[in-house]
Amino acid sequence: MSKTVMMRAIGAADVLQIEDVQISAPKKNEVQISVHAIGLNRAEIMYRTGNYVIEPTFPSVLGYEAAGVVTALGEDASDFKIGDFVSVIPSFGFDEYGTYGELINIPMHAVVKHPENLTFEQAAASWMMFVTAYGALVHLGNLQKEQYVVIGAASSSVGVAAIQIANMLGATPVALTRTSAKKQQLIDLGAKYVISTEEQDIVSELNRITSSQGVNMAFDPVGGPTVGKIMQAMAPQGMFFQYGALDTRDIQMSVMDVLGKHLTLRGYELFEITTDPKALAQAKQFVYQGLASGELLPLIDQVFKFDDIQKAHEYMEKNAQIGKIVVNVQ
Template sequence: MPRVVVFEEFGGPEVLHVVEEPVVEPAAGEVRVRMEAFAVNPLDLMMRSGTAPAPVPLPHACLGVEGTGVIDALGPDTTGFEIGDPVILAAVPDAGVRGSYAEYTTLPVGRVVARPAGLGVPEAAAVWVAYSTAYGALIEKARMRPGDHVLITAASGGVGRAAMQIANQIGAVPLALTRQAGKRDELLAAGAAAVIATEDEDIAESVARHTGGIGADIVLDLVRGPGQQDLLKAARPGGTLVVAGFLDPRPTPFPVGPPLTIFTYQSFEHTLDPVVVKRMAAFLAAGVRLGALRPAVYDKEFSLDEVVEAHRHLEKGLNSGRKIVVLAS
C-alpha cells in the first residue's frame, strides 16, 4: 500500500512516522497526484511541534504544503488536466489531513498548476511556497515596479532568495538584509544589488547610501519582532511595508516612523484565489523559461524514510537557507 508520513502527538522530529494507508479515490472535482517529491518548510516544523497559528487535528495528523508529482487519477467531472500531467501543488489548506508528505495525495483540481518546463523534480518540489509568497507580497500587495528599491529581510532564506529574483525579473533593485557579513558574496551571487549585514552596519544609514538618501520604496519584513523598528527607519516616507513572515516570535511593537502603507500578508490569501494563482503560475513559468527564477535546493536529497533527518537538518539550519527536498518515490 502507499506510504504517508503521520504523527500522533506534538513534539520533535522523532514523532514523525511512515505508515501504509489505502489509496484514496478522488471525488468530483478532485485529482489524485502521485507525489515525486516534497519540500520541508518552517510551517511543517511548527505544525509538528504544535506551534502553528492554525490548529492541527490530532491524532494521525499529516504534513506538507508543497510538492510536485504526476496526475494519477481524475475524479468525476474533473477537467483541466489529463492523467500523466506533471503538476505542482499550489495550495494544501488542509495539510493536517492530506498533506504532501505522502506517495499519493488528493486535491481539488484548482489546487494544482502545471509544472513549468525546465524545472527538475527537486526544484519543482521546492518552488511554489517561496515564490508564490514573494510574488504575492511584492507584486499583488506592494505593487512593486521597475526601479523600486526593495529592502528584503531574511534574504538568505527561501522566500528572501525568491524575492530577490522576482525583483530582478521586473527591474526592481533588491537590497538584501542579513545578520552575517560572511553571507555577502553568496547573496550577491543570488541576485542582490547590495547586501547589508546588521552585525556591522546600521540599516537606515546603509539603505540611505544605496538609495541616494531617499530610502527603500518597499520593505519586505519576513521576520517581525522588535527589529521591525529599524526597518521602518530605512523606508522612504510614503513607502510600503509588507509583513509576510514570523521568524521572530517576540512581540512586534506598533509601527512608529515615517508615514507608510502597511500590509500583512499570508500566502493563502492568494493561493486560494484561482485568478491570482493563474497570474502566479504564468509569472513563474515565464521566469523559469527566461532563467530568471530558480529555487536554491539543498544538495542532499532525502528519501521518505529519512523524513525525520530532513526535519533535523532544517531545525539545525544545516541547509543554509536552501530548500530541503524529500523524494517521495
C-alpha cells in the first residue's frame, strides 16, 4: 500500500485527499520508485481546477515530477537497477501516471539518474524547469554567446532555469517581472538586467540595454499585450518562444516588425522535447552535465510536508514564490 494523493472532483486544493492505494508491480518498460520528494508545477493547479489540456477522469492521480530510489523493475526496463537514485521527467499524461505518492510506477523513458551532488529535494525540483528552458533556448533556438534573451515571468522556476542556461551559454539574460519588488533577487540569481513591466517602458528599456541592436530571443509564458512590445525591440531574425498563456488576451503586434525584421513567433511546449526520444536524450545529457558541474542548480522556494499537499497547492496559487515548491515525502 502507498499513501497517494487522489482527486475525485475538480475544485480548490481541498479536493486533494491522501488515500491508501494498492500499487501493482511495474509493467513492461516501467520503473517503480520509492518517492522521497515531489516537485510542484503550475500544470497540476490547472488540472485540479479543470483548466488543463487533459480532462480529468475520476478518481485521478496527478503530479509530473519526483525523485527517489528504484525499488522494482518491469520487463525490459534495463536502463536502471534497483537502488538507483532517479528523477522523473514530465513526459506522460495525468490520465496515465502521476507522482504524488510514496510509491509510483513510471515509464522508463520518463526516468533519469540524477547526479550524486543533488539532494532528493533538489533533484525533484530540476528536470521540468531545466528541460523546458533547454528545449526553447538550446534545442530549438540555438542561443549563442553574447546574444540577448528576454525571459518573461523570470522569478518562476522555469524563468530561473532560463537565466542559468543563458549564463551557462555566455548569453545575456534580461529578466521581466511585474514590479520592482523582486529586482534584486533576480539580479542575485544571475539576471544581467531586470525590467518591471508595470513600472517601466519595455521597448525603450530593451533598446537601451541592447544599444538599439535588438533582442535576439524571447522566452515567455505570459503572452498578452507585452508580446507586441517585445517584438518591437527584437533584432532581425529574432525568435519569440511563447510557452504559456498566463495572460489570455490575444497577442497583437505590428506586421511591419514581423516582415521588416523577419521575426519568428513560435508556440512551444515541453512535450515537444519529452516525447521525442532523440531530443529527450540530448536534453537529459545537457541538464545532467549542467547539474553535475554546478552550473545549473535548482532554486527551491519552500518545502512542504506530504501531509500538507493542500497547503502547498494554495501557496503556489498565491504566485509569491521565487523558484520551485517542493513536497518532502520521506
